[in-house]
């Protein structure tokens with residue numbers, strides 16, 4: 001005991017730095033690739049989709065540019081994961097996950113179970129959601145709900161640079177298939193991120209982004225900045241909103257969500273996915289089943305309309321949830 | 335079918351339409367993938383088709399409907415997201431499908447159009463028409479399973495399909511050399527028991543000739559052909575691309591722009607024909623310039639879609655939507 005007290009004081013180095021969401025993605029991968037040589041990265045035009053730094057830092061054994069063959073290179077990575085590598089597959093635009101979906105769902109998600117636990121599939125699928133930028137319907141999907149209904153996958157939707165870095169690193173270290181949905185609307189957004197190469201955020205933990213007492217607003221992925229702005233406006237109205245970010249959709253941190261609703265008695269869920277079968281729908285079902293007595297008013301979902309993302313900017317801008325929609329939903333259940 | 339003077343002039347007109355349309359697009363606030371440099375391949379193929387034949391396009395597809403004979407103004411209006419656009423502002427740059435001239439679809443999913451074109455050929459066969467279907471796709475798209483699978487489907491049933499690869503050497507930053515075990519894509523035809531032909535895509539007449547033979551085969555019920563047109567994209571893959579590691583040299587680009595411009599090559603071929611003179615070509619160019627200007631004005635003056643019509647065109651029989 002005395003010994004420890006007499007140990008010399010270690011001056012802590014600066015432990016965090018301002019980092020953009022995009023740089024968090026790059027750094028997380030670079031750190032994990034440096035730490036573990038089994039981590040390899042594959043994707044199309046890696047150097048364009050933010051991966052220039054990785055192409056410069058690693059040779060072709062570690063970073064490999066793929067032909068446009070999403071279904072097969074995804075399967076190839078799954079095969080490699082089963083036999084000793086820990087691949088990160090960059091599927092670039094999230095709408096392309098549909099082309100890889102057969103291998104992700106029929107193989108990656110199922111093989112451990114179907115082989116009676118003989119194998120592990122430690123793999124990360126990255127998908128960037130490019131929307132609100134006039135890319136039209138075949139490039140603008142936010143498809144995480146589809147993959148939520150495939151058991152065997154873990155699904156992550158980080159909303160800040162710190163969450164991105166910590167969760168992506170956890171995903172690489174996880175022994176099961178993890179899909180991480182990134183949001184291009186957050187790329188440039190900076191926040192304070194730990195520089196510790198072992199900084200991790202555990203998969204399956206929600207985060208209270210703003211404490212409050214009158215209403216719970218569950219915000220999924222890139223809805224967060226808009227939801228926080230709405231919460232500020234509500235504060236001026238005298239309504240104290242608690243903003244909770246699940247961060248991980250599978251597994252869902254039910255405990256934190258239920259505890260918040262138990263405190264506030266009111267729930268609004270904000271999700272950029274299409275309304276039908278959205279992540280918001282699943283969360284609403286969980287709360288209705290497990291915390292019905294806490295609710296003083298019906299649950300409200302604020303989601304993207306069930307319509308394809310139109311090209312024309314005048315149409316595109318009206319399909320996604322806005323702060324006004326969130327405020328409207330909160331006021332509706334006061 | 336050999337080309338008459340009027341066909342030659344029409345081919346030249348369509349090539350100029352693409353070039354001048356794309357030059358105009360560059361000056362507009364439009365994010366798009368341009369076909370400048372690939373006009374010979376596109377129009378050479380389209381001229382072998384009838385108006386009622388089908389085509390499918392790609393993400394780089396302003397040129398395909400123009401090559402097939404579409405009117406310019408609705409295409410330009412679509413690029414600006416206007417309600418007068420060919421897809422009523424719903425599709426945009428990667429989706430200029432004009433069904434009236436046989437454009438079945440333009441897919442922003444690389445390789446996505448190939449099975450659709452195969453389906454249009456299947457439909458023509460079952461309906462007993464003599465229509466054919468031609469799908470445009472890139473060298474990059476040839477690495478999608480849809481390409482191999484569709485070629486086999488078409489081969490098995492002798493479908494009237496022409497698989498037309500615009501091999502411009504690159505898929506964004508990935509060269510054919512670095513992504514294809516066999517860089518001559520046409521040779522893959524062998525694996526499916528169908529003819530595979532390589533043509534100089536900068537020479538519109540060679541492209542026409544090869545396409546015409548493939549169309550005749552298809553119309554006669556003799557099945558599909560794979561054509562690979564070696565071509566070159568003069569512009570960057572698309573606007574707003576942040577390419578930090580160069581993937582092709584300036585010398586290579588300059589060489590193609592200076593020596594391999596399909597319009598210059600076709601002009602020279604035309605002027606060598608006794609029945610065509612410079613005046614013929616100049617007047618066509620002047621007409622196309624006016625046509626493109628009018629298209630831009632039409633697009634700019636048109637209205638945006640009414641937000642109240644957001645759900646329009648979702649279903650043929652509208653369903654009930656929540657408020």
Ligand SMILES: Cc1ncc(C[n+]2csc(CCOP(=O)(O)OP(=O)(O)O)c2C)c(N)n1
Nearest residue numbers: 096394442443444472473474475504505506
């Ligand atoms: C399924 C799918 N994967 C990736 C992309 C992204 N992407 C858009 S264009 C392109 C390159 C296509 O190359 P190629 O087929 O040669 O056509 P080009 O651009 O040269 O005309 C890629 C990879 C996409 N749109 N769709």
Ligand SMILES: [Mg+2]
Nearest residue numbers: 472473504505
């Ligand atoms: Mg190409």
